Amino acid sequence: MAEQAQRRAPVSQAPENPPEDQQALEELRHLIVAPEQEGLQELRDRLDSVERRAEDVSTVVAEAIQMRREQGDDRALAEALAPTIQETLRESVRRDPHVLADALFPVMGPAIRKSISEALRSMLESFNEALEHSLSWRGIQWRIEAYRTGKSFAEIVLMHSLLYRVEQVFLIHRETGLVLNHVVAPAVATQDPDMVAGMLSAIQQFVRDSFNSGRNEALGSLNFEELEVWIEESPDAVIAAVIRGHAPADYRLAMKEALENIQQHYSSALANFQGDTGPFRGAGDRLNHLLEARYKEKQESRRKPRAVIAVAVAVLAILGGWIAYSTYLLIEWSRFLHALHEQPGIVVLGYTKEGGRFHLQALRDPLAADPAKLLAEAKIDRERAVLELTPFYSVDDSIVLRRATERLHPPAGVKLFEKDGELRAEGIAPPAWIAEFRERAPWIAGVNAVDTSHLQNADLVELNRLKGEIEATVLLFPLGRAELETGQEGALAQALINIQAVFVEAQRLNGTVSLDVIGHSDSTGAEAANLPLSRQRADVILGNLHRAGLKSAALQARGAGTAEPLRPEDSEEGRRYNRSVTFKVAFSPASPVN
C-alpha cells in the first residue's frame, strides 16, 4: 500500500494545478490512503519503540524456539544462546553463588551418587569377572586356549562367557554413506568409523545392485565368525550395530525403535544433510542405549565351590608333593655330600643348585672312590647332579698305601703299612723285590720315609733260623771245671748238627759263615782263674767241633770270663747259666741284601 502511494506520488506531482484542485486532491488522497498511512505510522512507531518491540517478541519467543527445535536446527540456536547463557551464569555466580547452588542442590547429590555408583558397579563387575576367570579352572583352560590360538585372554573370555555384546553402533546417512554418529562400548578397539561406514554403505549398494533389489530392500546383517553386523534402514538413515555373539531377535526391535525415533526427531536435518554432522550429536544417547551386553548364566553355583576345592586340593597336593620331593632330594644330597666328605682322596670344594640340578665342585684322587657310584648308592638321579671333579694326589694314609700297593706289587707274605708318610714293609720277600722297594718307594707321592726293618730276605730265612737256634744254645759246665755237665750231651749233639747245617746253608747262598765259641764263668772264685777256665771250656767245645769234622778257620774259641754273663748271678740258677759255652754266628753274603 505504501508502494502504491509512492508510485502514485510522482503522477500527482507532474502538472501544475490550481490551488482549489490541489485542495480537492488532498482531500481525495486523505480519503483514499489515510487508513494505510495511519497503519504505517503505527507500525513505524511500534518498530521505533524498544519497549513495544520487546513486548512483541516476548509473546512469540517461546514458540519460535520450539519451532526451531522441531525443525531440527536447534544447534545454531544453541550456539547463539550459549555465550549469553554462559555469561549470565558466570555473572549470577559472581553476584551470589548461593542462587545457583540452591538451584542445583536437588540434582547434584543424586547425580554424583549415580555417577559414583555406576563407576563402582562397573569396577566391581570388571573385578569380579577378572577374578573369577583368572582363578577358576575354566580361567586356566581359557588361558591355555588363548595361548594356543594366539588370541588375547580377554577375547577368549568374551567368546565363552558372552551371549552377545554390541560393541559399536553406527548412525549413517543413507544417501551419502557418511557417519552421522558413532558410539563404542568400553575397551573395544575400532577402525576409523568413517571408512567402515563408507564400506558398509558400499557393500549395501553392492548387494542391492548385484541382486537387483529395490531401493527399500536392504542387507539385514553381515556375519564374520563371532562378529555380526545388524543393519536397519529408515528413509534417510541407517543404523548398523556391530555385535559380538548372538543377539536376541528383540534387539532388532530396539534398533528399529531407535532408528524411527532418530528419523522422526532429525527428519529435517537428515533430509537437508550437507555433510555437517553437528546436529546429530544429540543422537548419541539413543545409540548408547543400543550398546547392550548379555553374559551367560553362571552354571550351578553349587558345583563351583566343589570344583574350586578340587582344584585347590590338587594344587596343594602338587605343591606338597613338590616340596616333599625337594626336601627328599635335599636330604639325599646331604647324605651323599656327607659320604663324599668321608671318602679318602676326595675334597669337596662346594656345590650350587641351578636349574633344578646340583653342581658339585670337588678334588678327586684317581684312586679314590667313584662319586658316581656314591651318587647311585644315595639313589640320586644321575641327571640331577653335575660332578665337576678335578684330579689331584691325595696324601691320605689309605690312599698313599693304595698307591704304594698299586705301584710296588708286594709279593704274598709281605704286607705294607703307611702312617704319616712312612711306608713300612713287613714279611718275607725275595731280595730283588726288597731292592726294588727300597729304590722306588721313596718316589711315590705321599711317601716321605721307608721302613724295611720288618722285612726278611726269603733266602736267609733258614740260615737265620739255624743261626737263631745255634746262638740260643747254652752248654753248661760244673763249678770250677771244664767238662760238660752230665746230661748236656744231647744239647751238644744238636748244636753240632745245627752248626754243620748253617755252614751248608751259607755255602748254598755263596756266603761265608764265621762261628765264635765263647766260654763263660761265674763270678765265684778269682777272676784270674775264671778267664782261663772260660777259655778251657770254649776249647773243649771247639775240640768237639773238630772231632765232628768241622775244621774251618772260621771257627774260633775265646774265653769271656765273667765279662759277658748270661744271667744275673743273684741265684744259683743264674750262676749255673754263667758257667757255660755259647755260640755267635756271623754270615757274610756274596752281595749285601740284608
Place this chain on the structure above:
Amino acid sequence: MVQKKVCMLGASAVGKTSLVRRFVDRMFFSEIYKTTVGVSVDKKQIQVNGKDVTLVLWDIHGDDVYEKVRVSTFRGMSGYLLVADGTRRQTLEEALALSNRVTESMGKIPAVLVLNKCDLAEQWEIEASRETALATSGWSILHTSAKTGEAVEQAFMNLAQAMLAI
C-alpha cells in the same frame, strides 16, 4: 565438522587409486576391496578456508563390468574427481562419458577434471585445444602426477572448495 563424499571416477588404469594413495595419509582398505565390492573407501581431513572438512573418498573400480554398481555408488556424493590418463586420449572421452552419466542421474555437481600422468610429457596425447574447449565449457582442469605428487593436493583442494561453495 563437515564431511563430504567424493568419488574418484575414470577409466581403468588412469591412476585413481594412485592419486588417493598419494593424497591420504595411509590407505585403510587394500585394493582387494575394489575388485570385490567395486569400491574402496578412504578419507582425509583438510582445511578449506579455515574450516575442517573430511573428504570420504570412494575409489571406484574402473572396469565396465561394474558400470551398474558404479551408478549406485555415485549416490550421495558431493563432488567427484574425474580422472583421465593424459597419455591415452581415449580415457578422457571415457571419463567425459562417465561424467555425462553422473549428470544424467544426479544433475550438475562439483567436479574437477584431472589429467593424470603429467610426468610423462613426451607421451602426452591430449591436445591443448581440447583442454581449452573443455575449460570453456566449464571444466576445472588440472594436470597431475600421482608419481611425483604434482598438483594432487591442489586437485582435491579445488574440489573441496567447489563443494563448499554451493
